[in-house]
Amino acid sequence: QSALTQPASVSGSPGQSITISCTATSSDVGSYDPVSWYQQHPGKAPKLMIYEGTKRPSGVSNRFSASKSGNTASLTISGLQAEDEADYYCCSGTTTFVLFGGGTKVTVL
Amino acid sequence: QMQLQESGPGLLKPSETLSLTCTVSGDSIHNTNYYWGWIRQPPGKGLEWIGCIYYRAITYYSPPLKSRVTISVDTSKNQFSLKLNSVTAADTAVYFCVRHTLSGGKFNWLDPWGQGTLVTVAS
Numbered sequence: 001q002s003a004l005t006q007p008a009s010v011s012g013s014p015g016q017s018i019t020i021s022c023t024a025t026s027s028d029v030g031s032y033d034p035v036s037w038y039q040q041h042p043g044k045a046p047k048l049m050i051y052e053g054t055k056r057p058s059g060v061s062n063r064f065s066a067s068k069s070g071n072t073a074s075l076t077i078s079g080l081q082a083e084d085e086a087d088y089y090c091c092s093g094t095t096t097f098v099l100f101g102g103g104t105k106v107t108v109l
Numbered sequence: 110q111m112q113l114q115e116s117g118p119g120l121l122k123p124s125e126t127l128s129l130t131c132t133v134s135g136d137s138i139h140n141t142n143y144y145w146g147w148i149r150q151p152p153g154k155g156l157e158w159i160g161c162i163y164y165r166a167i168t169y170y171s172p173p174l175k176s177r178v179t180i181s182v183d184t185s186k187n188q189f190s191l192k193l194n195s196v197t198a199a200d201t202a203v204y205f206c207v208r209h210t211l212s213g214g215k216f217n218w219l220d221p222w223g224q225g226t227l228v229t230v231a232s
Binding site: 034036038045046047048051052057089091093094095096097098099100101102103 | 146155156157158161169170171172205209210212214215216217218219220221222223224225
């Protein structure tokens with residue numbers, strides 16, 4: 001069984017940095033690379049925040065960055081702002097399917 | 110600017126077939142760089158990939174849903190469609206259509222997304 005595991009919730013105060021992890025667990029971890037990240041506000045469609053592991057689409061704040069170490073990808077939000085409060089999903093694809101992490105609720109305290 | 114728009118019935122009874130269409134504007138569904146697919150999200154839960162299609166009708170489906178799902182493409186209308194048969198309450202969800210970009214032969218990122226449409230299954 002393949003899975004991308006994320007923490008259920010992460011919180012931080014305005015101005016702080018937080019990191020969301022996404023760990024691939026499967027017999028073929030190498031297939032889950034690269035990872036993309038999506039932000040979803042309540043009632044809205046997900047928005048692409050990071051693609052090809054570390055790249056930001058045009059218009060996405062440079063406060064969002066991503067990295068990977070071993071089988072764990074991470075999304076870091078620097079200078080946390082109220083508008084960053086949302087659900088975040090990691091995602092990766094193979095040649096035949098797409099897999100999402102369970103999602104992480106980010107709360108700005 | 111490229112946009113995707115879902116359309117279809119919002120209320121179904123158990124055992125019926127869910128049918129949704131996604132209309133693509135601002136890009137051609139013939140674009141060889143992309144697949145076109147469906148994601149769903151049950152109320153209060155996470156995202157679930159359903160499947161996708163290439164303009165040449167090559168399809169890939171999520172294994173748990175594969176027996177009930179059909180995705181088709183109508184290149185003349187720049188649309189693609191989702192059919193999910195024998196629905197139950199567990200299929201109640203917001204359904205999104207989304208463009209899939211491949212890189213290195215793998216499904217890489219999903220963008221843009223349609224706004225989503227809520228489909229409720231209830232007797």
